[in-house]
Amino acid sequence: MAPLIEVRGLVNRFGDHTVHDDLDLDVYPGEILGVVGGSGTGKSVLLRSIIGLRQASGGTIRVFGQDLQELSAQDRSRVEQRFGVLFQTGALFTSLNLQENVALPLIEHTGLSRSDAEHLARMKLALAGLPAQAAWNYPSELSGGMVKRASLARALALDPEVLFLDEPTAGLDPISAAAFDRLLRTLRDALGFSVFLVTHDLDTLYTTCDRVAVLARGKVLVADSLEQVEDNPDPWIQDYFHGPRGRAAADAHQRLGREDY
Amino acid sequence: MPTIGNLTIERDTLILTEDWVLAHFSQLRPQVQTALANAGATDHSVDWSGLGRLDSAGAALIAELLGSDRLTALAESDTDLAPERRELLLAVARATSGLEVDPVSQAPTLRESLARVGRGMSEFYRGQKLLAGFIGLTLTALLAIVPRPRRWRLTSLVAHIQSTGLNALPIVALLTFLVGAVVAFLGATVLENFGATIYTVHLVSYAFLREFGVVLAAILLAGRTASAYTAQLGSMKANQEVDALRASGLDPMEMLVLPRVLAMMISLPFLTFVGMLSGILGGMLVCFFSLDISVTQFLTILERDIPLNHFLVGLGKAPVFAFVVAVIGCLEGLKVSGSAQSVGEHTTSSVVQSIFMVILLDAIAALFFMEMGW
Known part of the structure; x- marks a missing residue:
């Protein structure tokens, strides 16, 4: 199967500091790829490079078989409409209420009327688990968890083919985080999109991801199913997955079984 | 290229065919609304075996057509439905069940205009009081x-x-x-x-x-x-x-x-x-x-x-x-x-x-x- 996103020989430098050094990574259609790595290993930088917010210092990134940096502005916007992005801090437009936030891409890109777009937007907000009356709230009136959900609803607005999530469950309580994981799998199964998931949440990793990519020392050390990654002898990976938190998450996952999620 | 979805009513059956996706939302919604307005479409049986692609926007339309309770019941009882499609329909049905209608925006009456003036005045008064307090602070x-x-x-x-x-x-x-x-x-x-x-x-x-x-x-x-x-x-x-x-x-x-x-x-x-x-x-x-x-x-x-x-x-x-x-x-x-x-x-x-x-x-x-x- 041809990869949806193909990163080859990616190099990213900030001054003298090299974050990515000849990094390769593939994302296949329909999979949920978890990206893990210590703080400062450039997970968010990788995400920003793929969605074209950052011009990489070297290497190529092909999305849907096209290199974003080579496309004209119009073609590029068309490709970007097939992305859904959830930023780390939500990045909701603070001057718009939630349904306007979600309706904005619908109105701009699909030519829906405002009332149709807002109707759909309210459905997406509810799908992301927000109460109906929250649609008229402004981002500044929301808790952190609600911002995450609203931001997911906006990312899903155009029914994207690839969803980029930057630490979606950080700051959520365990119940909401588990619901988020379940929601993500449900939507992925139903809509068939791929997910590029940057996370530190081991439970999310165990319950949702089909493959896990481990970033360290500027490269992807390994990108494979969780069982394979766990057995990798690299000391950082061993620490990560077999440290106290990793073991707890693995145990919990085994007890509950994948089907329960 | 997806083909535009279709909703037809044959005798007492609602027939949903082709692709129900976001790209055709503006063509599909009028069909749904006409069907809803005509003869209690909610009592009809439903045939969605001819459905092509379906995304959350299309599912939302189906939910609007059938009502979320009926959609839930139908999706659960239909054994031919692909499991991921059932999941989608159920998720959307759950999501739409709590949605109430838009809040009615009323035209401003004289009373409201006066109230707005009053609010403006008391806002101004509070502002000046706050300024005096802040100067003191x-x-x-x-x-x-x-x-x-x-x-x-x-x-x-x-x-x-x-x-x-x-x-x-x-x-x-x-x-x-x-x-x-x-x-x-x-x-x-x-x-x-x-x-x-x-x-x-x-x-x-x-x-x-x-x-x-x-x-x-x-x-x-x-x-x-x-x-x-x-x-x-x-x-x-x-x-x-x-x-x-x-x-x-x-x-x-x-x-x-x-x-x-x-x-x-x-x-x-x-x-x-x-x-x-x-x-x-x-x-x-x-x-x-x-x-x-x-x-x-x-x-x-x-x-x-x-x-x-x-x-x-x-x-x-x-x-x-x-x-x-x-x-x-x-x-x-x-x-x-x-x-x-x-x-x-x-x-x-x-x-x-x-x-x-x-x-x-x-x-x-x-x-x-x-x-x-x-």
Whole structure:
């Protein structure tokens, strides 16, 4: 199967500091790829490079078989409409209420009327688990968890083919985080999109991801199913997955079984 | 390329075919609404075996057509449905079940217009009360640190003096120079009729020493610095930096507000002085070139006829204006709540309010000084 996103020989430098050094990574259609790595290993930088917010210092990134940096502005916007992005801090437009936030891409890109777009937007907000009356709230009136959900609803607005999530469950309580994981799998199964998931949440990793990519020392050390990654002898990976938190998450996952999620 | 979805009613069966996706939402929704309006479509049986692609927008339409309870029941009982499609339909049905209709937006009635005026008034009253309170707070914070030189934020103070005072010098000088020239021209034109063009010198000096020097400088600082104070403090507030200061046991009044207020109070008198000089210089040039009043003559009249008290009256207003402008700028910044729009609103408000206050205070001061004969 041809990869949806193909990163080859990616190099990213900030001054003298090299974050990515000849990094390769593939994302296949329909999979949920978890990206893990210590703080400062450039997970968010990788995400920003793929969605074209950052011009990489070297290497190529092909999305849907096209290199974003080579496309004209119009073609590029068309490709970007097939992305859904959830930023780390939500990045909701603070001057718009939630349904306007979600309706904005619908109105701009699909030519829906405002009332149709807002109707759909309210459905997406509810799908992301927000109460109906929250649609008229402004981002500044929301808790952190609600911002995450609203931001997911906006990312899903155009029914994207690839969803980029930057630490979606950080700051959520365990119940909401588990619901988020379940929601993500449900939507992925139903809509068939791929997910590029940057996370530190081991439970999310165990319950949702089909493959896990481990970033360290500027490269992807390994990108494979969780069982394979766990057995990798690299000391950082061993620490990560077999440290106290990793073991707890693995145990919990085994007890509950994948089907329960 | 997806084909546009179709909804047909054959006898008592709703038949859904082809692709129900976001791209065709605007064509599909009217079909759904027509079906809903015609003959209780909710009682019909449903055949969705011919459905092509389906996404959440299409599922939302189906939910609108059938109602979420019916959709849930149908999706659960239909054994031929692919499991992921069932999941999608169920998820969307759950999501749409709680959605109520849009809140009705009512046309404004007379009562509501009156209420809005009332709200505006009480808002204004609260604003002024808050400003008075904030002035008091600033003064107490100032008095509290005066006897403790260790808590004077000298670095911050000097940095703010540089940005509000020193960096504003060229623009203040240029602006007052131009206004000085304009006033001299006006005076020359009007006074020529009486053969009293020599009094242009008095006009320019009186105007700049008493009023224009300080008012122009204060208005410039209101536009240039009050807005900057509001935007700085506003984004700090939005970023929770002000909360962080308070939580570390530091007083934002002392750390943020006082250095700014004091910097403004130190800068404005200097800017006023420069404004007076360059305004008079502008007048002097016009006198020299178009009225044949030599520089020596101009300066002699200035020295002989214009008493010192006019200069003092003008300069004396500077610290008061500076205080008011800086306090309004800081207060508006601290009123910011969260959003980018709020920063914009309060910045506008701070500039408008501070210019308003400068002109109002100047008018009151002019009356007062006139009555006192100063």
